[in-house]
Amino acid sequence: MILSMSGVRKSYTTAEGIVEILKGIDLDVGPSDSVALTGESGSGKSTLLHLVGGLDHPDSGSVVMEGQDLAAFSDIERASYRRTQVGLVFQQFNLIPSLNVGANISFHAKLAGRYDAAWEAILTEKLGLETFLARYPEQLSGGQQQRVAIGRTLAARPRLILADEPTGNLDEATGDAVLDLMLSLARSAGSALLLVTHSSRLADRLDRKVVLRGGRIAD
Numbered sequence: 001m002i003l004s005m006s007g008v009r010k011s012y013t014t015a016e017g018i019v020e021i022l023k024g025i026d027l028d029v030g031p032s033d034s035v036a037l038t039g040e041s042g043s044g045k046s047t048l049l050h051l052v053g054g055l056d057h058p059d060s061g062s063v064v065m066e067g068q069d070l071a072a073f074s075d076i077e078r079a080s081y082r083r084t085q086v087g088l089v090f091q092q093f094n095l096i097p098s099l100n101v102g103a104n105i106s107f108h109a110k111l112a113g114r115y116d117a118a119w120e121a122i123l124t125e126k127l128g129l130e131t132f133l134a135r136y137p138e139q140l141s142g143g144q145q146q147r148v149a150i151g152r153t154l155a156a157r158p159r160l161i162l163a164d165e166p167t168g169n170l171d172e173a174t175g176d177a178v179l180d181l182m183l184s185l186a187r188s189a190g191s192a193l194l195l196v197t198h199s200s201r202l203a204d205r206l207d208r209k210v211v212l213r214g215g216r217i218a219d
Contacts, residue, residue, distance in 0.1 A: 002160055002192050003029040003052060008061035010047055021047045023215035024061070029160065034183060034193040036203035039212035045196045048212070049162050052194065053086050054078045066159065083112040087158035087191070089182070091168040093145040095137040101148050102133035109155035116155075119189075123151045126185060143174040147181065154185050161186055163195040167202065179205065 008025040011018050021044045029035055037045050050056045051063055054070055063070045065085060073081060082088075087108070095104050105124065109115040124130050127147045137145055146166060153161060166182065167175030179202055186193045195206060203209045211218040 001028045001030055002033075002066055003027070003194070004062075004064045005048075005052070006062050006064070008048075008051065008058045008063060010044070010051065010056070010058050021215055022051075022058070025215075025217060027210065027217065029192050029194055032187060032190060032192055033208070034186065034206040035195070036206040036209045037194060037196045037212065038198065038200065038203050038209060039218075041198075043212040044215050045212055046164055049164050049194065049196055052160070053088055053162050054081050083108065084114070084156065085159050087153035087156060087161045089149055089153050089161065089163040089166045091165040093137070093142075093149045095145055095148055095152075097137050100134050100136055101129060101140070104137070104148050105129075105133075105151040105155055108152050109157075112156045114156045116157075119157070120151075120155050122188075123154055123185065126188075127151050127181060143170055143178060146170060146178050150178065150182050150185070154189050154191070157189045158191055161191050161193045161195075163193065165196055165198070167197075167199075175202070 005025050005027040008022055009020065010022040011020040025048060037048065039045055051058055057071065096107065099107065106115055106120055124133065127150065129147060129151065132140065132144060140148065163182065167178050170178060182193070197203050
């Protein structure tokens with residue numbers, strides 16, 4: 001397995017008291033798997049993704065990535081993990097406005113020490129961005145910006161891509177095209193994909209679907 005979660009619990013303190021978001025999650029993701037994480041709002045989907053991405057810590061249980069328990073990581077090791085082993089794609093594109101498309105795509109790969117000009121050329125061609133490399137994010141449509149965000153993530157060839165509603169800001173046709181590209185390019189990169197979506201239609205296109213209900217994985 002690339003990812004193994006066992007007995008993961010997570011709660012937050014609110015004005016009304018402690019709210020338990022995840023109530024004992026067991027989840028495995030294998031090499032090149034594509035897994036859709038679905039469920040109603042507040043069921044813990046984004047929280048789970050943040051734990052896997054090393055952006056937060058579980059209260060109990062373990063999140064193990066390729067044999068390494070994230071709980072044992074120092075802050076420096078956690079930052080390195082986010083640069084090199086996982087790639088994050090969000091509903092908000094989070095592109096760097098002062099960098100052009102080409103520089104945005106190569107940014108994470110260079111930061112991770114994994115820049116590969118040949119692979120980046122393949123990505124930009126597959127994403128249909130060859131003629132946009134000198135443009136800046138504000139000069140692109142929403143669909144084009146999301147393709148740049150996907151290219152930036154995949155350029156570093158992460159072992160696991162974490163995508164949180166990556167097509168949520170796009171119309172249906174553009175969202176379908178973006179998902180097609182993400183699935184195809186993830187396979188080419190040898191990356192597994194864990195994708196949060198509210199859409200059953202999109203979820204059905206991945207290898208398998210995991211439903212969160214009330215902080216637990218539904219039977």
